[in-house]
Amino acid sequence: MQRATIDLWVGIFVVAGIVAILFLALKVGNLGGYDSSETYAVKASFDNIGGLKARAPVKSAGVVVGRVAEIGFDPKTYEATVTLSLNTHYPFPKDTSASIMTSGLLGEQYIALDAGGSEKMLANGDALKITQGAVVLENLIGQFLYNKSDSAAEKGNAAE
């Protein structure tokens, strides 16, 4: 029967295709290991988020504990409001502080959480009080150049 062998080959083909998709999902993609089911949302306002993107990692002590869920703009305070979804396995105290960091000199930006000492823990929907925005490299360079020219001018004055 020729149809039986065709069926076998088609079966092998379909199984191989599904295995390839699973391989892509589990080994190449981030479907394995990262469970999106149990998270709690925490809000934080920053004066400047720099190049932070949605889905950027939230790290504490260098370990990924959550992701940036949403980035918005508050037209009343003119600040960026960032919603973090943190894994429920990692509860944080209420006075935890958040700051935006850069991994490496030119790497992607992430949010670093520093745990505080409060007895109460953050719950779903809470807001972080202490935040520090991204360091804008251009401002830093600008400040540095400004100081440099200032001190150069002073030196010049002293020499005269």
Next chain:
Amino acid sequence: MMDTLLESVRGIGRRTVDRVWRMGVAAHFFLLVLLHSGTSFRRFHLIVREIFTAGVLSLIIILVSGLFVGMVLGLQGYETLQTYGSEEALGVLVSLSLVRELGPVVAALLFASRAGSAITAEIGLMKATEQIAAMEMMAVDPIARVIAPRFWGAVISMPLLAALFSAMGVLGGYLVGVVLIGVDEGSFWSQMQAAVDFKEDILNGVIKSVVFGIAVTIIALFEGYDAPPTAEGVSRATTRTVVTSSLAILGLDFVLTAFMFRGV
């Protein structure tokens, strides 16, 4: 002088009207195929046979080209990344370019020339030898019996082939990058897993390949069905299938990429 000028202007008009007309006939044809899909799914063994001819017989070329494309990506990516001292990002480069673009696009191009041309030639020849007319005489609808099973067989095969192409490519990149050159294995995989998102990258790649599969197959089927019943007509139709579907794949890829990865 005036006559030749007038004639050339008329020619442009005639050709344009002809193209639009063909477009309309092709859309009508596509709708007919969708309408008759129900009957062909009830006789599933027909679709299974078409998955065999379109999918299984394309396996070798897809797997081998996937492996080579991945290996070339590994070599070239390493050369470039090395100058910035970030050769650990090789996994990210190889996997993202394969999953997002090269997997669906190159697999579809290969599929168009391997399976699409075969479909056109087969149906064109069936028409030239009046097998399709004979079916109509026997009150067998050729669209339900011949066209729709080929359509679904190829559309089902396409995403599987694209996924296999991407998977082989990643393995090829791994072989060259990690085994041959000696990039650190742990960071190769972990950076890849951190960068590739299931929904954003892999699922969008699968959606792309489904769209390409539909486009290639419908072009191949229509060119065959519409081919003049002569040897020259069939050969021209086969050429047109490869050219048109390659253009359609690349054009659609741009549109889909603009929708999917605008870098929000």
